[in-house]
Amino acid sequence: MKMQTAVNAVFPPDCVCCGAPVETEFGLCAACWAETPFITGASCDQCGMPLPGSDPDPDLRCDDCLSIARPWDKGRAVFAYAGNGRRLVLRLKHGDQAAIARASGKWIATRAAPLITDNTLIVPIPLHWWRLFRRRVNQSALLGQALANETGAAMAPDALRRIRGTGSQDGRDREGRFANLRDSIHPHPRRGHILAGRDVLLVDDVMTSGATFAAAAQACHDAGAGNVCVTALARVAKDA
Numbered sequence: 001m002k003m004q005t006a007v008n009a010v011f012p013p014d015c016v017c018c019g020a021p022v023e024t025e026f027g028l029c030a031a032c033w034a035e036t037p038f039i040t041g042a043s044c045d046q047c048g049m050p051l052p053g054s055d056p057d058p059d060l061r062c063d064d065c066l067s068i069a070r071p072w073d074k075g076r077a078v079f080a081y082a083g084n085g086r087r088l089v090l091r092l093k094h095g096d097q098a099a100i101a102r103a104s105g106k107w108i109a110t111r112a113a114p115l116i117t118d119n120t121l122i123v124p125i126p127l128h129w130w131r132l133f134r135r136r137v138n139q140s141a142l143l144g145q146a147l148a149n150e151t152g153a154a155m156a157p158d159a160l161r162r163i164r165g166t167g168s169q170d171g172r173d174r175e176g177r178f179a180n181l182r183d184s185i186h187p188h189p190r191r192g193h194i195l196a197g198r199d200v201l202l203v204d205d206v207m208t209s210g211a212t213f214a215a216a217a218q219a220c221h222d223a224g225a226g227n228v229c230v231t232a233l234a235r236v237a238k239d240a
């Protein structure tokens with residue numbers, strides 16, 4: 001009997017969402033799995049938005065990506081920000097962060113596999129230092145580390161820096177969100193050089209308008225990155 005199997009026999013692992021006993025570690029119970037809106041069919045190749053149909057057409061674009069400048073190449077999201085998808089994101093902030101990050105790392109690794117190359121550097125979206133100070137944990141960094149552990153890709157947690165607080169994006173329309181984020185993220189003055197020549201996979205917990213990814217992707221290009229792709233745990237289906 002392997003060590004982990006022996007441990008599980010004594011302490012059965014919990015569902016990372018509801019705490020019910022499950023068979024494998026860092027997963028969901030059957031009920032939570034069924035209620036989580038995983039994106040499995042067609043999705044926008046650039047932002048991961050779920051789209052009608054099941055055809056994995058590599059050239060599929062949503063209306064937003066056809067009309068908004070997206071300074072990155074491809075994007076994927078694990079689930080829609082609704083129901084259990086929303087609950088898991090909130091628990092990543094306020095609940096059992098380590099367990100949810102580890103489960104999420106596996107899901108993102110599967111969903112974003114086509115975006116990862118031998119040259120990929122995983123870069124989490126940075127928090128402004130004041131928000132980090134208050135919240136103590138950057139959930140994007142937790143996801144980035146979990147994804148790096150899962151894939152073996154390198155991770156640079158401080159290649160980018162948020163140079164000013166941008167307040168809440170809530171209540172802003174799309175133009176307001178982009179205007180608020182513009183120039184808010186720069187390459188780190190001492191460690192940003194690591195981005196030069198690398199393929200970058202930006203990681204965030206939630207993608208709404210894409211304004212944050214746009215600011216971060218632009219900063220990566222400014223630092224000489226090659227291909228820039230984005231991945232989020234949850235995709236908000238409409239600007240809300």
Ligand SMILES: [Zn+2]
Pocket residue numbers: 015016017018019020028029030031032033
């Ligand atoms: Zn559950």
Ligand SMILES: [Zn+2]
Pocket residue numbers: 044045046047048049061062063064065
């Ligand atoms: Zn899109």
